[in-house]
Amino acid sequence: QSTWGGSGSMTHALVRTIHPNGLVVTCEFHESRCNTLKAEFSEHDLSHLVEFHHRDVESLGFPVDDQSADVAMLDLPKPWLVIPHLKKSLKPSDSKICIFSPCIEQIQLSCKVLTSEGFSNLRTMECLSREYDVIKNELPIPNFDNHEKAIKEHEWVTDKNVEWRAKPKLSMTGHSG
Amino acid sequence: MDNNNIQRGRCVILEKEGDKGSSLKPFTIPVSAGERDTVRFDKFRFSIASIIGQPLGSRFQLDDKSTEGRGSTVLQRWIPSRTPVEIEGHGDGVGSDNRSLIDDSTAQRLDESDIQRMKNDGVSGGAIVASLIEGSATFAGKTKFSQEKYVKKKRKKHDVILTVSKPTLRSVARLAFQRNMINHGFALRSDSLALLLTSADLHSGCRVLFHETCQGVLTAGVVQHLAGNGLAVGLFQSTSPNSYVSLQYMNFSEECSRTLVPLTFEDVRGIKNHLKNKTGETQGVNEVPMVEDDVSININVEEPLDKKMKIDDSEGLISSAMEVAPKEAVNGDNLRKSIRDNKQVMSTFEKGDFDCVIIATRLAPGPILAACLPYLRASRTFAVYSEVPSAILECWDIAKSAGAINLKVERTWLRDYQVLEDRTHPVVTMTSNAFRFILTGHTVHNE
Numbered sequence: 001q002s003t004w005g006g007s008g009s010m011t012h013a014l015v016r017t018i019h020p021n022g023l024v025v026t027c028e029f030h031e032s033r034c035n036t037l038k039a040e041f042s043e044h045d046l047s048h049l050v051e052f053h054h055r056d057v058e059s060l061g062f063p064v065d066d067q068s069a070d071v072a073m074l075d076l077p078k079p080w081l082v083i084p085h086l087k088k089s090l091k092p093s094d095s096k097i098c099i100f101s102p103c104i105e106q107i108q109l110s111c112k113v114l115t116s117e118g119f120s121n122l123r124t125m126e127c128l129s130r131e132y133d134v135i136k137n138e139l140p141i142p143n144f145d146n147h148e149k150a151i152k153e154h155e156w157v158t159d160k161n162v163e164w165r166a167k168p169k170l171s172m173t174g175h176s177g
Numbered sequence: 178m179d180n181n182n183i184q185r186g187r188c189v190i191l192e193k194e195g196d197k198g199s200s201l202k203p204f205t206i207p208v209s210a211g212e213r214d215t216v217r218f219d220k221f222r223f224s225i226a227s228i229i230g231q232p233l234g235s236r237f238q239l240d241d242k243s244t245e246g247r248g249s250t251v252l253q254r255w256i257p258s259r260t261p262v263e264i265e266g267h268g269d270g271v272g273s274d275n276r277s278l279i280d281d282s283t284a285q286r287l288d289e290s291d292i293q294r295m296k297n298d299g300v301s302g303g304a305i306v307a308s309l310i311e312g313s314a315t316f317a318g319k320t321k322f323s324q325e326k327y328v329k330k331k332r333k334k335h336d337v338i339l340t341v342s343k344p345t346l347r348s349v350a351r352l353a354f355q356r357n358m359i360n361h362g363f364a365l366r367s368d369s370l371a372l373l374l375t376s377a378d379l380h381s382g383c384r385v386l387f388h389e390t391c392q393g394v395l396t397a398g399v400v401q402h403l404a405g406n407g408l409a410v411g412l413f414q415s416t417s418p419n420s421y422v423s424l425q426y427m428n429f430s431e432e433c434s435r436t437l438v439p440l441t442f443e444d445v446r447g448i449k450n451h452l453k454n455k456t457g458e459t460q461g462v463n464e465v466p467m468v469e470d471d472v473s474i475n476i477n478v479e480e481p482l483d484k485k486m487k488i489d490d491s492e493g494l495i496s497s498a499m500e501v502a503p504k505e506a507v508n509g510d511n512l513r514k515s516i517r518d519n520k521q522v523m524s525t526f527e528k529g530d531f532d533c534v535i536i537a538t539r540l541a542p543g544p545i546l547a548a549c550l551p552y553l554r555a556s557r558t559f560a561v562y563s564e565v566p567s568a569i570l571e572c573w574d575i576a577k578s579a580g581a582i583n584l585k586v587e588r589t590w591l592r593d594y595q596v597l598e599d600r601t602h603p604v605v606t607m608t609s610n611a612f613r614f615i616l617t618g619h620t621v622h623n624e
Contacts, residue, residue, distance in 0.1 A: 016380045020406060093181055093232035094343055104601060111596040120236075121340070124594040126603075127368050132586040132614070134573050166566055166586055166614065 008037045010075060015041075015049045024049060025064055029056040061085025067092055075100045080113040087117065132166040183228050183235070183341055185210055188426045190348045191218050192340045193239065194333055201352045203344065203426040218339070227252040228341050238302065239337040255338055286312035292335070302336030309335075322600055344426045346370075346398050353394045353423050363539040365391040368589040369562055369613055370537075374398050376560045376617040377533040381406045384525050386549050387535040388412035393421030395537050396437065400424060405432040408521055410531075411439050412545070438522055445548060447512030448526050455527075526552055534559035543571040550579050555622035562615050569614040581618040588614050 014024045028034040034054045041047050053063050058081040062072070065088040072086050072095075079099045086097065097119065101107050111122055183189055188205040202218055210225045221239050228237065237252035287309060295305055309331050310316055316324060342348065350367040357364035365373075373395065379385060381404040388411065389395035399409045413420040416439040424434070440448075516522060525531060534549045534557075536542050542563045553559060559576070563569045569586060576584055593604045 013375070016378075017402070019381045019404075021404065091181065094234035104596075107594075108596055108598065108601055112598065122596070124596045126590075126592045126594065128590040129372070129587050130590055132588070134570060134584070134586055166570060 008040055010073070011037070011041075011050060012044075012046075014073065015046050019046075019049055022049065023051060025051045025053070025062065025069070027053045027055040027057045027062065029054070057082050057085070062089045064089040070095050072097045073100075074098070077106070079106065080109045083110065083113045083117055083119075131169045133169055135165045135167055137165060181233050181343075183231050183233055185229060187428050188344055189233070189341050190344050190352065190426070191216075192342065192348075193218065193221075193337050195219075195337065201348065201355065203349070203352060205425075221337070221339075223252050223339075231341070233341070233343040235341055237339045237341065239339045252339070284313055284315040285309065286314070302332070305335045306331045322597075325597075344428065346394075346401055346427070349397055349423045349426050350394045352426075353392045357392060363390065363564060365389075365394055365537050365562065366589075366591065366613070368591045369615060370394060370398055372587075372589055372615055373535055373537060373560045373562055374402060376615070377535050377558050379403075379533060379535075383532040384408040384410075384530060385533050385535065386410050386412070386531045386552060387533075387537075388545050388549070389421075389535075389537045390414070390539050391423075391537055393423035393425075395535065396421040397423045397427050399535070400429060400433055400437055401427065403433070403436045405430070405436060407436055408525060409437045410522060410525070411437060412442060412445060412549075413439055414441065414540075416441055438516075438519065440516065442548075443511065444513060444516055448516065448523070451512045451517065451523075452527055530554055532557050536560070537562035539564065541571075542568050543575055546572050547575050547579075550576070550581075550620070553620050555620050557620050558617060559620070560615060560617045562613065564613050566614060569616050572616050576616070576618050580621050582621055584616065584618040586614055586616050 011024060011026050018024060026037075028037065031054050034052055038047075038052045041050055041052075055063060058076060058078055061082060062069075062085065067088060067090060069089045070091060072082075072090060074082055074097070076082065079101065083097075090097070097114070099107070099110050101110065107124055111124065114122055183206070185206050186208040188203055191202045191204050192199055200219060204216055204218075206225060206229065207214070210229065212224075212226050214225045215222050216225050223237075223239065228235070231254065236255045238255045239252070292305060292309075295308065300308075306328065310328065313327075316327065319327065347367050350365065350370050354364045354366055377385070379399065379402045381402065383403060384407055385399050385403070387395060387399055387409065396409070396411055399411070403409055411421065418425065421437075421439070424437070529552045531549075531553050534546070534553050536545055536549070536559075538545065542561050546559065546561055550559065559581070561569065561572050563572070573584055573586065595602055595604055
């Protein structure tokens with residue numbers, strides 16, 4: 001399951017992963033965004049794999065209370081409010097929660113609530129991608145044989161040496177939300 | 178519906194947190210496991226029957242009764258506390274900082290022989306930790322955070338907890354990463370694996386052509402994502418199942434595993450020859466110009482191992498991965514009959530109908546990419562992982578010559594954090610992904 005329909009890119013990625021036998025239950029509290037997403041998934045022929053709900057999960061939890069979910073993904077401003085509701089949605093053992101937050105304060109509060117609600121094996125990590133520019137340098141090799149003749153006949157170089165370099169791009173994304 | 182309990186015949190991952198970090202071990206519970214059967218994990222030996230039937234993800238107390246040589250023990254389930262660390266009777270630390278603490282090894286009343294005597298007498302790990310707290314002259318003067326850190330450290334050493342969980346792609350990747358770092362010095366970290374699988378747009382129903390030398394981690398990821406629907410043609414140095422040993426830990430069904438067709442490099446050459454002779458002309462789709470002479474599939478199976486590196490092959494994984502598959506009848510094109518008869522594989526190669534190409538190798542990736550790209554459909558993705566920067570750049574050149582677009586070279590960066598109230602910080606040791614590059618790109622239709 002996931003919360004926060006948002007742009008739908010995360011939901012698309014989840015649907016691609018659980019295809020063809022799983023189900024993604026997603027909630028979006030903004031009604032018109034919820035309808036736009038429904039239409040988009042229908043256009044992409046993926047409606048059978050995703051259930052949309054116009055619902056505020058922070059106050060109401062997920063519309064799943066039969067402990068049938070394997071995974072909960074939370075991409076919200078206040079994930080700690082949802083955590084206590086998750087126990088009725090998630091399978092009682094070996095199910096997983098994944099929380100995305102840009103702020104360390106959000107993570108701290110979420111970890112505290114997860115521990116007090118009995119979740120364990122908590123792991124917090126920061127994962128970024130560093131992109132590189134590929135540069136092809138041509139390094140002409142200077143000609144030291146017969147120097148005067150070379151100058152006279154402009155034969156400065158004997159051969160070109162090609163060297164490839166991967167240089168990190170100057171700026172990178174610090175976080176994606 | 179999958180049974181969520183520890184069962185006979187299924188593989189589980191054993192994990193324990195020691196003072197030197199966490200260690201993992203895959204363990205397939207024998208179908209015939211009886212009451213008396215035991216399993217060994219590092220220095221501990223315990224009864225298999227005591228974990229069967231418990232929910233996956235359960236934790237058990239491992240104490241010194243289960244140390245090898247003292248007989249096996251029936252494990253008890255352990256439920257973690259819901260507050261960060263429980264310290265009985267010492268909840269209010271009086272110290273605000275450590276200015277008065279002197280580290281002269283005299284603070285602890287108990288020594289090694291006392292602790293060993295307690296273990297010999299069968300004292301539980303929790304009681305040993307409590308005795309250490311009582312025996313510490315400086316404990317009461319530590320700050321609350323220092324006290325919690327002290328208790329956590331002592332528990333890791335004397336009060337070991339075993340977790341028995343369902344193998345997931347992530348835990349299997351962690352396991353292979355730990356092993357490969359020791360044995361080969363080449364290892365695919367789980368975030369690199371995630372990036373490879375995502376960039377390749379892998380999903381159920383795809384036809385994937387891939388190659389790896391990561392003990393089957395990429396293979397497991399590919400088979401899992403296909404979910405029994407599609408085709409996964411894997412190129413290995415040998416088609417022995419030990420080339421992709423991680424696959425067997427995942428408890429995939431027969432239907433899922435059937436999507437995998439392992440081939441060697443010689444098989445690919447055989448397919449190429451066969452198709453060439455069949456059509457009487459060279460392969461029609463996107464013939465890729467090689468950077469060097471065409472030595473594409475001439476990779477020696479018996480590569481020399483680095484003699485300076487002490488390699489632990491106690492499980493025989495390396496030597497058996499080098500085994501060549503039992504000889505099968507080949508035709509004039511040097512193509513094995515089982516592949517020639519596999520209509521789906523032959524048709525996909527013939528039409529160049531693969532949906533993605535993924536390569537994660539410690540061999541030279543350039544020739545492998547050049548060999549695979551002609552079989553990739555237009556407007557599809559390829560992803561290459563290598564730990565040698567110049568090799569990745571060679572792949573860039575090859576891909577560019579083949580007309581590929583959206584070429585991107587990146588590496589992932591991963592940092593673990595300790596998150597505790599008022600003391601959140603990155604963990605002390607990070608693993609470096611410094612030279613582990615991934616090249617991705619899209620093929621285009623060339624008229």
